[in-house]
Amino acid sequence: MTAASAAAKSRSSKHCNPTRRGLFPAGMTTWKLTFACKRAEADIFTGDVPELADFDPPPVVMTSEPDESKPDDWQLDVYTEEHPPQALIEAVSALLPSAKGAHTLVELADEDWVTLSQAGLDPVEAGRFFVHTAADAELLPPGRIGLQIEAGLAFGTGQHATTTGCLLTLDALDFVPENVLDLGTGTAILALAAAKTWPGAKGTASDIDPVAIKVSRENVEINGVKIGEAAGEIALYVADGLEEAALAARGPFDLVVANILAGPLIEMAPSIAAALAPGGTLVLAGLLAGQAEAVEAAYRNCGVAPVSRTVIGEWPTLRLLKA
Incomplete structure (x- = not known):
């Protein structure tokens, strides 16, 4: 998977809520574990998840809705600093019965994934409001109300x-x-x-x-x-x-x-x-x-x-x- 495709996946993210709030510094290898799941299952991961609290280093968990025309079909991505242990895979699988254990695992190149996820967001115009990241601040149209919101840890x-x-x-x-x-x-x-x-x-x-x-x-x-x-x-x-x-x-x-x-x-x-x-x-x-x-x-x-x-x-x- 390329860096660009990984960033694109985060564009429709509804919840980007790192478990135990772990973040990865730039310049290190990251592993990405992906499950298809249902919305109700994804909602479990919007707050603290006790089943994952004891893993050290803590994983970063992100849930997203890849296709808004299918509102019940969600995706769960688990990022880890090291190759994820089998115990972690089993713990996540137990919380996602619809996935039946099916998942993909890829090793990602050195990247700052928080920065990439922010860069993948396009400005949104809603009435008089113009929602943008810092990278697009100069695109604010005259007469609009600018709202600078970076992608990251909350919906x-x-x-x-x-x-x-x-x-x-x-x-x-x-x-x-x-x-x-x-x-x-x-x-x-x-x-x-x-x-x-x-x-x-x-x-x-x-x-x-x-x-x-x-x-x-x-x-x-x-x-x-x-x-x-x-x-x-x-x-x-x-x-x-x-x-x-x-x-x-x-x-x-x-x-x-x-x-x-x-x-x-x-x-x-x-x-x-x-x-x-x-x-x-x-x-x-x-x-x-x-x-x-x-x-x-x-x-x-x-x-x-x-x-x-x-x-x-x-x-x-x-x-x-x-x-």
């Missing part, structure tokens, strides 16, 4: 349809929010979009993953937005849903954006609805077209009614309004 580079759908929905909003929550922020891309669109708003971004918040902090600083709790700033929290007291105290919010998955969105419907101010707007994504009705029903039962959908392929973004 949300603008490449995936769910993120693009959220950006398009934010772009179409016809009111000026004062208190915004980006729940499950990933890279803080949506919190940044809100902060740059409505610079007077108080922003909050939370994620269950501490690494996502670390990445978010870096992105907020890169994009010239202040980190803090005042209007015009973004406060960052490591939190599981809305259970964190400090996060809950930031509400009620007149705009909540949650790009997660259908299951958690349904499970958290009561708490998300409670955090939303009367008349507030809710933007939900991360669900498949066939899951939209169930998600809408869960929120309708909590007093939050569907208003519109933005659909990109199999991925709808829902806009809802609290009575």
